Amino acid sequence: xxxxxxxxxxxxxxxxxxxxxxxxxxxxxxxxxxxxxxxxxxxxxxxxxxxxxxxxxxxxxxxxxxxxxxxxxxxxxxxxxxxxxxxxxxxxxxxxxxxxxxxxxxxxxxxxxxxxxxxxxxxxxxxxxxxxxxxxxxxxxxxxxxxxxxxxxxxxxxxxxxxxxxxxxxxxxxxxxxxxxxxxxxxxxxxxxxxxxxxxxxxxxxxxxxxxx
Amino acid sequence: xxxxxxxxxxxxxxxxxxxxxxxxxxxxxxxxxxxxxxxxxxxxxxxxxxxxxxxxxxxxxxxxxxxxxxxxxxxxxxxxxxxxxxxxxxxxxxxxxxxxxxxxxxxxxxxxxxxxxxxxxxxxxxxxxxxxxxxxxxxxxxxxxxxxxxxxxxxxxxxxxxxxxxxxxxxxxxxxxxxxxxxxxxxxxxxxxxxxxxxxxxxxxxxxxxxxx
Amino acid sequence: xxxxxxxxxxxxxxxxxxxxxxxxxxxxxxxxxxxxxxxxxxxxxxxxxxxxxxxxxxxxxxxxxxxxxxxxxxxxxxxxxxxxxxxxxxxxxxxxxxxxxxxxxxxxxxxxxxxxxxxxxxxxxxxxxxxxxxxxxxxxxxxxxxxxxxxxxxxxxxxxxxxxxxxxxxxxxxxxxxxxxxxxxxxxxxxxxxxxxxxxxxxxxxxxxxxxx
Amino acid sequence: xxxxxxxxxxxxxxxxxxxxxxxxxxxxxxxxxxxxxxxxxxxxxxxxxxxxxxxxxxxxxxxxxxxxxxxxxxxxxxxxxxxxxxxxxxxxxxxxxxxxxxxxxxxxxxxxxxxxxxxxxxxxxxxxxxxxxxxxxxxxxxxxxxxxxxxxxxxxxxxxxxxxxxxxxxxxxxxxxxxxxxxxxxxxxxxxxxxxxxxxxxxxxxxxxxxxx
DNA sequence: GATGAATGAGTTTTCATTCAT
DNA sequence: CATGAATGAAAACTCATTCAT
Numbered sequence: 001x002x003x004x005x006x007x008x009x010x011x012x013x014x015x016x017x018x019x020x021x022x023x024x025x026x027x028x029x030x031x032x033x034x035x036x037x038x039x040x041x042x043x044x045x046x047x048x049x050x051x052x053x054x055x056x057x058x059x060x061x062x063x064x065x066x067x068x069x070x071x072x073x074x075x076x077x078x079x080x081x082x083x084x085x086x087x088x089x090x091x092x093x094x095x096x097x098x099x100x101x102x103x104x105x106x107x108x109x110x111x112x113x114x115x116x117x118x119x120x121x122x123x124x125x126x127x128x129x130x131x132x133x134x135x136x137x138x139x140x141x142x143x144x145x146x147x148x149x150x151x152x153x154x155x156x157x158x159x160x161x162x163x164x165x166x167x168x169x170x171x172x173x174x175x176x177x178x179x180x181x182x183x184x185x186x187x188x189x190x191x192x193x194x195x196x197x198x199x200x201x202x203x204x205x206x207x208x209x210x211x212x213x
Numbered sequence: 214x215x216x217x218x219x220x221x222x223x224x225x226x227x228x229x230x231x232x233x234x235x236x237x238x239x240x241x242x243x244x245x246x247x248x249x250x251x252x253x254x255x256x257x258x259x260x261x262x263x264x265x266x267x268x269x270x271x272x273x274x275x276x277x278x279x280x281x282x283x284x285x286x287x288x289x290x291x292x293x294x295x296x297x298x299x300x301x302x303x304x305x306x307x308x309x310x311x312x313x314x315x316x317x318x319x320x321x322x323x324x325x326x327x328x329x330x331x332x333x334x335x336x337x338x339x340x341x342x343x344x345x346x347x348x349x350x351x352x353x354x355x356x357x358x359x360x361x362x363x364x365x366x367x368x369x370x371x372x373x374x375x376x377x378x379x380x381x382x383x384x385x386x387x388x389x390x391x392x393x394x395x396x397x398x399x400x401x402x403x404x405x406x407x408x409x410x411x412x413x414x415x416x417x418x419x420x421x422x423x424x425x426x
Numbered sequence: 427x428x429x430x431x432x433x434x435x436x437x438x439x440x441x442x443x444x445x446x447x448x449x450x451x452x453x454x455x456x457x458x459x460x461x462x463x464x465x466x467x468x469x470x471x472x473x474x475x476x477x478x479x480x481x482x483x484x485x486x487x488x489x490x491x492x493x494x495x496x497x498x499x500x501x502x503x504x505x506x507x508x509x510x511x512x513x514x515x516x517x518x519x520x521x522x523x524x525x526x527x528x529x530x531x532x533x534x535x536x537x538x539x540x541x542x543x544x545x546x547x548x549x550x551x552x553x554x555x556x557x558x559x560x561x562x563x564x565x566x567x568x569x570x571x572x573x574x575x576x577x578x579x580x581x582x583x584x585x586x587x588x589x590x591x592x593x594x595x596x597x598x599x600x601x602x603x604x605x606x607x608x609x610x611x612x613x614x615x616x617x618x619x620x621x622x623x624x625x626x627x628x629x630x631x632x633x634x635x636x637x638x639x
Numbered sequence: 640x641x642x643x644x645x646x647x648x649x650x651x652x653x654x655x656x657x658x659x660x661x662x663x664x665x666x667x668x669x670x671x672x673x674x675x676x677x678x679x680x681x682x683x684x685x686x687x688x689x690x691x692x693x694x695x696x697x698x699x700x701x702x703x704x705x706x707x708x709x710x711x712x713x714x715x716x717x718x719x720x721x722x723x724x725x726x727x728x729x730x731x732x733x734x735x736x737x738x739x740x741x742x743x744x745x746x747x748x749x750x751x752x753x754x755x756x757x758x759x760x761x762x763x764x765x766x767x768x769x770x771x772x773x774x775x776x777x778x779x780x781x782x783x784x785x786x787x788x789x790x791x792x793x794x795x796x797x798x799x800x801x802x803x804x805x806x807x808x809x810x811x812x813x814x815x816x817x818x819x820x821x822x823x824x825x826x827x828x829x830x831x832x833x834x835x836x837x838x839x840x841x842x843x844x845x846x847x848x849x850x851x852x
Numbered sequence: 853g854a855t856g857a858a859t860g861a862g863t864t865t866t867c868a869t870t871c872a873t
Numbered sequence: 874c875a876t877g878a879a880t881g882a883a884a885a886c887t888c889a890t891t892c893a894t
């Protein structure tokens with residue numbers, strides 16, 4: 001129910017709320033995020049917020065889902081089935097590159113990114129948020145599995161360890177990008193994509209598997 | 214000021230407070246940790262806590278530093294200067310292995326580990342905690358730098374990116390170990406050390422640097 | 427003003443609102459009843475409710491009066507003037523019995539009963555509700571007075587004490603019936619009417635008055 | 640834990656809180672009672688209240704239990720086992736009379752009485768309050784059962800119906816007393832006790848049982 | 853006729869911190 | 874040394890009501 005209401009809210013106020021909420025989430029994590037502060041920043045009244053959202057969790061889940069939808073629309077996803085052993089890594093890199101370009105134009109997306117990583121470490125996160133996040137992890141797992149099917153991703157590690165490592169390293173790399181964003185030229189940024197993809201390939205690529213032994 | 218006082222506190226009460234605080238920190242992170250709950254669990258009075266510590270931050274900083282000191286005493290650190298290109302990776306692996314053995318005997322250390330990672334992502338962390346954590350990061354940086362001096366760690370990445378990647382991947386790997394701890398035999402655990410060291414070497418080792426090109 | 431409007435509302439929506447409101451009132455009492463919950467259950471919009479009713483009190487007063495009108499229509503009232511000393515108690519019992527039969531077919535009426543008793547004890551009840559309830563009390567008082575005129579109801583008690591006792595005992599008995607409703611056969615129910623009438627007669631009947639001395 | 644703390648609170652502040660809480664409870668019932676209003680009236684700070692009590696329910700349960708203890712100390716209870724068929728009704732009447740005398744000196748007790756009846760009808764009453772009240776109902780049930788054992792209380796009604804009737808009628812009678820308290824002389828009041836006991840005996844007494852048939 | 857939108861004031865509860873004893 | 878006591882500020886959430894359309 002809340003979703004429809006929010007869609008009809010004056011876009012400018014949507015944005016104001018959206019940005020305040022994202023900032024707050026990024027700064028304090030889910031548990032620490034204060035609705036009061038969000039409302040103060042966005043100028044919205046407390047009762048209005050509860051008119052648009054069921055509760056704190058609903059607010060952030062909605063934010064997250066909207067952002068994901070936006071990301072998918074702008075950047076596009078993978079057609080996992082269409083990947084081949086030749087296109088696997090290049091496609092991922094292209095996706096990454098497109099994301100970086102997108103971030104170039106929407107700085108609030110960086111803040112959401114930060115927020116995302118914070119929520120991830122919030123134990124008390126209520127069920128719906130957990131679900132939202134689980135969806136994301138599952139996507140990552142699918143990408144890994146597809147790579148293994150195609151024989152381009154190593155298979156000698158426990159699945160869960162791979163997923164967690166990917167998320168952990170990915171977070172660190174993204175975080176680095178976000179943090180150093182402004183001191184880099186557009187070219188630098190694309191170069192970083194190349195470097196970081198190199199790290200992922202080195203860590204998870206099949207060919208490297210043999211190099212170790 | 215607080216430090217000296219706390220040292221003189223009856224050891225049994227030290228421990229009780231220590232464990233309560235660590236648990237709370239692990240479960241709720243720094244911002245979410247409640248002094249009230251800690252005091253309830255440990256049976257200490259609120260005013261006593263404020264007698265021994267300046268404030269919330271001081272409490273956790275002290276906890277953390279004591280744990281680090283304990284870790285160093287039990288596990289031993291590196292004498293970075295004494296490392297050679299031959300002993301570099303084996304020494305790190307040995308340190309890791311000793312840590313895992315230690316965890317075997319002190320489960321509260323696992324909890325502290327969890328706590329550590331949670332605090333790390335807490336932006337609002339007051340200055341002193343930040344400082345405590347920075348010390349830890351600096352140690353990691355030193356290890357990396359020494360490896361580069363010895364020519365066994367790659368040098369083609371920005372320093373800060375390497376440090377962050379190490380912390381991120383390290384967190385993920387540790388987290389995986391903590392989470393799967395009980396379903397593993399002692400032998401499994403040591404095998405995991407070997408595997409994870411393989412990942413670190415692959416990601417940061419110099420030899421692999423060429424493999425990429 | 428509100429009354430006329432509500433009469434013109436689509437009957438099906440009238441009923442939906444009616445039932446939601448009655449349920450809510452029964453469960454939470456007047457003060458505790460939430461318009462929000464009522465509206466959610468009935469699917470009516472908040473502004474519509476305020477179109478049809480002046481405020482919270484007006485809503486419940488209207489509900490109550492409609493129910494009373496309905497009760498009178500279905501069950502029939504007394505023609506107090508037509509009662510004689512012989513028909514007084516039998517007529518009351520017959521009324522009671524008819525009410526029980528009615529409840530058999532309209533379970534929401536049970537809920538209204540519960541609601542009624544809850545409102546009764548709500549001190550803050552706004553003036554109009556008080557008035558509504560007063561009407562009901564007056565009716566009970568009239569029945570008592572008529573019984574006294576006919577010489578079949580005791581006269582040795584303060585009038586107000588009789589009225590209050592009647593309401594108190596009546597509530598308890600009704601409450602008992604409502605609570606045990608489902609575990610009784612139709613025959614049981616009518617037997618209960620007989621038993622409870624016995625109690626009322628014993629407590630208020632004139633003949634019993636002598637028995638005491 | 641809370642109990643001890645409250646005992647040590649400055650008696651004058653105990654009383655202030657006690658009276659505010661009782662008044663509030665009497666006026667609005669449990670659900671409707673506002674801690675804010677209580678605190679405003681009593682001049683206590685919100686956090687202090689939560690220092691002395693666990694939560695809203697704990698506050699009222701404590702109030703109730705203290706009052707009951709006080710009542711039992713001042714008025715004395717029954718030794719049910721010691722009652723005989725001759726002393727049963729007189730003892731009850733004596734208890735009632737002593738209570739009325741007590742009320743004479745402590746008008747807040749009247750307010751608590753009102754409060755008690757209101758809580759009773761509060762559906763949402765949290766568990767502890769329910770328990771407190773259940774204890775009271777059980778006491779009433781015991782008195783009834785003892786009377787039946789002694790052959791002075793009728794046995795032709797369902798047990799639960801008797802208990803509920805007793806509570807309902809008792810509430811009404813008490814309520815009447817409270818409401819007319821000030822317009823009566825001390826003698827009037829004791830006369831009322833006699834009259835009301837007459838009603839209870841008539842309704843529940845064994846001898847009357849036959850009178851009916 | 854009908855309703856979506858907005859809100860101020862309210863709710864219970866928890867927080868970290870201070871201070872007199 | 875130790876603590877009982879007190880507090881203001883903040884937390885998430887709900888309330889009945891209003892008004893422009």
